[in-house]
Amino acid sequence: MSTLVDMAIKAFYKDGFVTVYMESGVEIKFPVKNNRRLAKGTNDQLNNIEISPYGLHWPGLDEDLSFSGLFRGDYGQFAGN
Numbered sequence: 001m002s003t004l005v006d007m008a009i010k011a012f013y014k015d016g017f018v019t020v021y022m023e024s025g026v027e028i029k030f031p032v033k034n035n036r037r038l039a040k041g042t043n044d045q046l047n048n049i050e051i052s053p054y055g056l057h058w059p060g061l062d063e064d065l066s067f068s069g070l071f072r073g074d075y076g077q078f079a080g081n
Contacts, residue, residue: 008067011056013046020056020070028070035076037063 010021013032020028032038032046038061045060055066065076 006067007053008051008056011049011051013043013049018046018049018056030070030075035063035065037061038076 006022006024006026008020009023012019016033017029017031018038022028032041038046038058041058041061045058048058048060050057050059055064055068055070057064063076065074069075
């Protein structure tokens, strides 16, 4: 099992994107429109982000994204047509 060394220090939603700032200075930014659950969220739900050592959780939307997935470019379930 690998251990994530870089920790998230801040995550927020703005203008259709979730942005995560890591301790190392790395920034992860992705559009919510491509995630089935996040695409349905209100501004309040999307900004209610819990950060854990392993990833992000939106309690009001029942969505979890791991940092390992985010670093690979996996932003959750595709919201396609």
